Amino acid sequence: MAGSPALKPSRRKANAADDHLFDRELEDLPAELRWREWMLRVEAVIFASAEPVSRETLARVVGKDCSVDLLIDDLVQELRDRPYELASVAGGWQHRTRPRFGETIRASSAPTRGGAAALSEFEATVLMAVGYFQPITRGELSKIFGKEVSRDTIAALRGAGFIGSGPRSPTPGAPYTYVTTPHFLSAFGMETLRDLPNIEALEDAGLLNRSVVANVPDENDNNYYEEDGTK
Structure with a gap:
């Protein structure tokens, strides 16, 4: 019983961590900066994922009234001059190298992630x-x-x-x-x-x-x- 009080601070810290909620709404930011932050969050999740990311997954990191489709539209426009794009595949979105750079990547012999396994x-x-x-x-x-x-x-x-x-x-x-x-x-x-x-x-x-x-x-x-x- 003598040791019980020593556990209380740890429990309080754990409860405090549990009470901390991920800030989806970003209400402290001006509207323009808030939208920009949501765009970056969506791109980060898609970039980090090995598989296409669904709309439902992306909705977890943005405000409840935020349109994921409009965010994606803005990201597509932002990446229009980049060698990679956001592709709509398998019911979600994924970063894909633009087809015209395929030969360049093959010539480099650099290891790549994802893609199709070699089949006979x-x-x-x-x-x-x-x-x-x-x-x-x-x-x-x-x-x-x-x-x-x-x-x-x-x-x-x-x-x-x-x-x-x-x-x-x-x-x-x-x-x-x-x-x-x-x-x-x-x-x-x-x-x-x-x-x-x-x-x-x-x-x-x-x-x-x-x-x-x-x-x-x-x-x-x-x-x-x-x-x-x-x-």
């Missing part, structure tokens, strides 16, 4: 098929390509974070299906699955054959998967 040509083609036909089973993928899509190929795409498990198929045996992930959209610079190239053009080029897969889902089907992997 066949793995990339399988990933493309998953993107168009999801949710899709490994057996259905094998029908598309006229040869077995191995578990190793699926494991490589899962390991790279490009695909994940979908619902069990209603076909006999209830095999697993596969769907793309938000990382797939982010890595390939797409905002939604609707940004995929036109499937008819790929069929005309002989790269995909939708007709060999029965009941392929489309955007009007209840089984069609949106960009975040949910129905």
Whole structure:
């Protein structure tokens, strides 16, 4: 019991720290400076994140009546002469190097962060098929390509974070299906699955054959998967 009073100051300090709230509103600043500070906060969060940052996440660091979209618009304008930009991908925003500097970065051999993992040509083609036909089973993928899509190929795409498990198929045996992930959209610079190239053009080029897969889902089907992997 003699030691109990000694704990009280520490508890008071902990409570004081808990009571300290992050100042979102910045009411002590003039309107112009407040907006500028919110812009810097939003850019800092996006810069620090390894994945696209959602509107809901950014809203946590600005005032409750602040428009995140207007802040983003101002940041886009501010970065218009920079070699990088704010890109809208996978339901959020991310810093991206402008395409015209891609060759420069490759020539430098500097290590980069993010981006797409290196895939074999066949793995990339399988990933493309998953993107168009999801949710899709490994057996259905094998029908598309006229040869077995191995578990190793699926494991490589899962390991790279490009695909994940979908619902069990209603076909006999209830095999697993596969769907793309938000990382797939982010890595390939797409905002939604609707940004995929036109499937008819790929069929005309002989790269995909939708007709060999029965009941392929489309955007009007209840089984069609949106960009975040949910129905």
